[in-house]
Amino acid sequence: xxxxxxxxxxxxxxxxxxxxxxxxxxxxxxxxxxxxxxxxxxxxxxxxxxxxxxxxxxxxxxxxxxxxxxxxxxxxxxxxxxxxxxxxxxxxxxxxxxxxxxxxxxxxxxxxxxxxxxxxxxxxxxxxxxxxxxxxxxxxxxxxxxxxxxxxxxxxxxxxxxxxxxxxxxxxxxxxxxxxxxxxxxxxxxxxxxxxxxxxxxxxxxxxxxxxxxxxxxxxxxxxxxxxxxxxxxxxxxxxxxxxxxxxxxxxxxxxxxxxxxxxxxxxxxxxxxxxxxxxxxxxxxxxxxxxxxxxxxxxxxxxxxxxxxxxxxxxxxxxxxxxxxxxx
Amino acid sequence: xxxxxxxxxxxxxxxxxxxxxxxxxxxxxxxxxxxxxxxxxxxxxxxxxxxxxxxxxxxxxxxxxxxxxxxxxxxxxxxxxxxxxxxxxxxxxxxxxxxxxxxxxxxxxxxxxxxxxxxxxxxxxxxxxxxxxxxxxxxxxxxxxxxxxxxxxxxxxxxxxxxxxxxxxxxxxxxxxxxxxxxxxxxxxxxxxxxxxxxxxxxxxxxxxxxxxxxxxxxxxxxxxxxxxxxxxxxxxxxxxxxxxxxxxxxxxxxxxxxxxxxxxxxxxxxxxxxxxxxxxxxxxxxxxxxxxxxxxxxxxxxxxxxxxxxxxxxxxxxxxxxxxxxxxxxxxxxxxxxxxxxxxxxxxxxxxxxxxxxxxxxxxxx
Numbered sequence: 001x002x003x004x005x006x007x008x009x010x011x012x013x014x015x016x017x018x019x020x021x022x023x024x025x026x027x028x029x030x031x032x033x034x035x036x037x038x039x040x041x042x043x044x045x046x047x048x049x050x051x052x053x054x055x056x057x058x059x060x061x062x063x064x065x066x067x068x069x070x071x072x073x074x075x076x077x078x079x080x081x082x083x084x085x086x087x088x089x090x091x092x093x094x095x096x097x098x099x100x101x102x103x104x105x106x107x108x109x110x111x112x113x114x115x116x117x118x119x120x121x122x123x124x125x126x127x128x129x130x131x132x133x134x135x136x137x138x139x140x141x142x143x144x145x146x147x148x149x150x151x152x153x154x155x156x157x158x159x160x161x162x163x164x165x166x167x168x169x170x171x172x173x174x175x176x177x178x179x180x181x182x183x184x185x186x187x188x189x190x191x192x193x194x195x196x197x198x199x200x201x202x203x204x205x206x207x208x209x210x211x212x213x214x215x216x217x218x219x220x221x222x223x224x225x226x227x228x229x230x231x232x233x234x235x236x237x238x239x240x241x242x243x244x245x246x247x248x249x250x251x252x253x254x255x256x257x258x259x260x261x262x263x264x265x266x267x268x269x270x271x272x273x274x275x276x277x278x279x280x281x282x283x284x285x286x287x288x289x290x291x292x293x294x295x296x297x298x299x300x301x302x303x304x305x306x307x308x309x310x311x312x313x314x315x316x317x318x319x320x321x322x323x324x325x326x327x328x329x
Numbered sequence: 330x331x332x333x334x335x336x337x338x339x340x341x342x343x344x345x346x347x348x349x350x351x352x353x354x355x356x357x358x359x360x361x362x363x364x365x366x367x368x369x370x371x372x373x374x375x376x377x378x379x380x381x382x383x384x385x386x387x388x389x390x391x392x393x394x395x396x397x398x399x400x401x402x403x404x405x406x407x408x409x410x411x412x413x414x415x416x417x418x419x420x421x422x423x424x425x426x427x428x429x430x431x432x433x434x435x436x437x438x439x440x441x442x443x444x445x446x447x448x449x450x451x452x453x454x455x456x457x458x459x460x461x462x463x464x465x466x467x468x469x470x471x472x473x474x475x476x477x478x479x480x481x482x483x484x485x486x487x488x489x490x491x492x493x494x495x496x497x498x499x500x501x502x503x504x505x506x507x508x509x510x511x512x513x514x515x516x517x518x519x520x521x522x523x524x525x526x527x528x529x530x531x532x533x534x535x536x537x538x539x540x541x542x543x544x545x546x547x548x549x550x551x552x553x554x555x556x557x558x559x560x561x562x563x564x565x566x567x568x569x570x571x572x573x574x575x576x577x578x579x580x581x582x583x584x585x586x587x588x589x590x591x592x593x594x595x596x597x598x599x600x601x602x603x604x605x606x607x608x609x610x611x612x613x614x615x616x617x618x619x620x621x622x623x624x625x626x627x628x629x630x631x632x633x634x635x636x637x638x639x640x641x642x643x644x645x646x647x648x649x650x651x652x653x654x655x656x657x658x659x660x661x662x663x664x665x666x667x668x669x670x671x672x673x674x675x676x677x678x679x680x681x682x683x684x685x686x687x688x689x690x691x692x693x694x695x696x
Binding site: 161189223246247255263271295296324 | 484520586589592597660662675
């Protein structure tokens with residue numbers, strides 16, 4: 001890992017001001033950094049703020065409704081202070097994103113070739129013919145059969161797996177330094193998921209781009225990520241290398257998540273369940289946000305917000321009771 | 330006698346019609362599917378989108394009419410039933426759908442949703458209906474006072490509990506669960522899976538569990554039928570299938586399961602190409618276009634589903650010649666003893682009949 005990370009997020013906070021006057025704390029004091037060539041998994045359940053974090057990085061949150069503060073340094077730029085023009089130059093170029101729904105993120109009235117070529121011409125210029133050649137090469141790189149023919153097809157002619165490949169090809173069009181993939185395989189069948197994950201590994205090895213992979217699927221994280229950040233109710237509650245996180249998780253929420261997925265080699269009559277509900281983010285609790293659902297809760301948990309504390313190099317947890325092993329020994 | 334026996338089910342949907350309304354092309358969604366379900370067991374139907382698993386689940390309830398084949402429930406031929414008899418049959422078999430946001434009528438309260446099947450089948454006298462509704466809610470881990478609320482007041486997991494309560498209202502013997510947890514978050518998913526299993530133990534239910542999530546299937550099913558393009562390619566006891574899948578398609582499917590273990594050892598079989606269209610399925614074995622073991626015979630001749638002495642059935646010409654399936658199914662290993670104990674802390678609060686409820690309160694916590 002290099003000394004200065006490719007992207008460095010400090011104290012990111014996103015507030016949504018609703019029409020009813022309530023303010024929702026979607027993301028709170030998030031610190032993240034990703035080195036060149038590394039893959040970070042951002043894990044959490046619906047509404048934990050993982051997608052909002054990625055939209056904040058891309059500068060895609062509406063300024064009318066979202067109040068974004070903190071600092072996001074990317075490749076020498078401060079993304080939150082950068083003018084729109086700079087952001088437009090970065091997006092699709094050095095900063096690219098793949099969205100979850102390949103069905104809705106392609107424009108149905110243009111051929112896939114037009115959509116890829118548009119990106120190339122916008123950022124790289126050159127002739128349309130050269131751009132088209134590059135688009136064919138990209139489609140080939142994501143293993144689309146007969147790309148010379150496919151390039152002139154409209155999105156509706158392609159299956160879900162194919163469309164996701166087109167999305168990936170488009171994201172790769174200008175050799176991004178950072179690729180944000182928001183649930184890239186969630187809408188796909190397992191066999192296609194395996195193909196796409198393989199493709200992402202291949203591309204990472206070939207291009208050296210950094211990847212932020214947003215997912216709720218711990219299996220996908222285990223397969224492609226180097227590091228993981230677990231989010232709960234707008235905060236990062238645990239951050240560790242992928243090996244450490246799965247072997248010795250240090251936040252109760254992570255433990256609950258790991259226990260609640262059926263495992264192939266563990267025949268348990270009952271899966272772990274996390275009782276209760278996510279707190280209302282218009283009025284987050286005073287102490288630990290997970291306290292109400294935590295089996296290890298003590299009085300101190302509900303008094304003050306726990307800090308994200310480093311337990312060992314590279315492994316941090318937002319739980320005052322960590323290391324957790326001592327609770328059960 | 331099996332509780333349910335489906336034989337050679339066929340369903341082709343017209344895909345296009347000519348000027349005179351005659352169908353000119355068909356989607357061959359289900360093409361000769363046979364299986365059975367015993368009382369008290371869970372049969373999982375697995376396969377990729379478009380393989381016909383949901384169509385099968387609707388055929389066995391006669392929610393759609395098969396073009397050919399037969400379905401016997403406790404020995405009675407369902408296809409010969411008239412409308413009244415069919416309605417009576419539907420007391421025996423119910424269905425839970427994938428999307429709990431779409432499967433509950435937003436204009437009905439929970440009490441109305443649960444009361445409707447009771448009234449329709451005249452099961453409970455009107456005076457006692459309220460008590461029965463409260464009992465049903467407790468059975469699925471919801472508080473009885475929720476009866477007066479509307480579906481939008483509940484979270485996804487709670488709605489799925491209501492859908493389960495509605496299915497249980499008529500005291501069925503068989504429940505078809507069509508991707509019942511796919512739309513739910515991981516931690517909610519485990520609650521619903523636990524509930525389905527508890528109910529089976531308590532009420533002796535049979536399930537047909539339609540899913541594409543193989544880890545979930547391994548957890549919940551007794552037997553599995555793997556479907557590809559409208560046909561079953563392999564059926565086996567769950568343990569036998571996951572220990573050594575035989576059909577090349579099952580191997581590919583199982584080898585693709587992402588597991589929560591970094592650097593897990595596996596020999597992944599990645600299928601090349603796309604699933605062929607059911608509009609124009611390949612000749613012979615329908616998997617031959619994607620099969621790494623294909624020979625000429627596969628292109629010409631449709632393989633039959635042949636069972637061995639243990640009941641493990643495979644539809645592949647080359648079953649006997651295929652290499653060992655060792656290492657195909659990924660391994661996710663065990664938790665460390667400390668982690669196992671930590672995880673156990675999340676299961677303790679679950680005991681007790683009503684304690685499993687997601688006890689939301691009157692405060693506006695829903696997000």
